[in-house]
Amino acid sequence: MPEPPHNWPKNIHYTTTCSFHSSVPQSIRQKITEGSAAKTATINPPNGPSPADKSVVAIRRISESTHPACGQLGLFAARKIKEKTVIVDYIGEIHCDERPESDYDLSLFRSSDLSVGIDANKQGNEGRFVNDYRGIPGQEKPNAVFVDERLASGELRMRIVSSRIITKGEEILVSYGKAWWQARTTSTSN
Ligand SMILES: C[S@@+](CC[C@H](N)C(=O)[O-])C[C@H]1O[C@@H](n2cnc3c(N)ncnc32)[C@H](O)[C@@H]1O
Numbered sequence: 001m002p003e004p005p006h007n008w009p010k011n012i013h014y015t016t017t018c019s020f021h022s023s024v025p026q027s028i029r030q031k032i033t034e035g036s037a038a039k040t041a042t043i044n045p046p047n048g049p050s051p052a053d054k055s056v057v058a059i060r061r062i063s064e065s066t067h068p069a070c071g072q073l074g075l076f077a078a079r080k081i082k083e084k085t086v087i088v089d090y091i092g093e094i095h096c097d098e099r100p101e102s103d104y105d106l107s108l109f110r111s112s113d114l115s116v117g118i119d120a121n122k123q124g125n126e127g128r129f130v131n132d133y134r135g136i137p138g139q140e141k142p143n144a145v146f147v148d149e150r151l152a153s154g155e156l157r158m159r160i161v162s163s164r165i166i167t168k169g170e171e172i173l174v175s176y177g178k179a180w181w182q183a184r185t186t187s188t189s190n
Contacts (some may be wrong), residue, residue: 005126007059007073013123014158018157021095021119024096028116032094032108032156055079057088057126057172068135074171075129081166087144090127092120104128108148108158118158127160133173134181142175 004014017134020029058078062070081087090106096114099105104120120128133139147161 005057005059007061009073012128014125015091015123016125018091018094018118019123020186021093021097023095023097024116025096025114027110028096028114031111031175032116034154035150057124059129062171064130066137069131072131073129074131075126077166077167077168077170077172081162083164086149086160087160087162087166087172088125088127088148090118090120090130090160091123091125092118092128093123094118103184106146106158108156130160130172130174132176133183134175136171136173137171142173143170144172144174146174156190 002014002016008014010161037181055078058076059073060076062072062074064070069072075088077087077146092104092106094108099117099119099121102119104124106118108116108118110116130144133142143162143164143166144160145163147159148156149159150156160172160174162172
């Protein structure tokens with residue numbers, strides 16, 4: 001069992017591999033685990049950090065009162081990260097059921113009538129702590145993006161990749177997308 005990183009919450013299972021929920025049909029599991037590795041290694045430069053390298057990221061409590069997620073946790077660069085580098089993979093439970101209550105659910109892909117997501121609400125790795133750039137003073141755009149890519153083994157992963165140089169100590173920020181925020185605004189105003 002991998003050792004959880006510093007500041008990891010006790011009630012969340014730390015894991016570096018995705019698991020499958022019973023709602024995922026066998027055909028989809030196969031598509032995720034055994035696809036072609038044609039897209040592999042297009043992002044990671046040869047000297048980039050390994051996504052499993054804990055020295056790349058740190059989970060920290062946000063104390064700035066102007067930060068919209070003040071008091072929560074965020075993901076920070078523990079050292080300088082070059083542009084177009086895989087920072088960490090987004091790990092969680094792969095599922096095909098609806099999870100409107102989860103704030104840690106990310107879409108992996110859609111397949112005809114099925115929507116496949118990765119939910120890190122109860123289990124995951126450092127990736128579950130990445131915040132959205134919106135509303136953070138001085139942040140006009142994200143410094144990282146979600147990218148789907150296959151590992152050399154053929155397994156499909158959702159990866160967090162730097163979109164510019166990120167300096168040591170900077171918060172790693174993505175865009176969850178307008179739909180993610182709209183879904184939450186609508187559900188709270190209903
Ligand atoms: C995937 S989690 C990110 C990690 C979270 N901060 C934590 O401590 O577990 C998503 C949640 O983080 C918070 N969050 C992330 N980015 C935010 C932002 N730009 N403004 C307000 N809240 C944000 C919201 O509560 C959101 O539901």
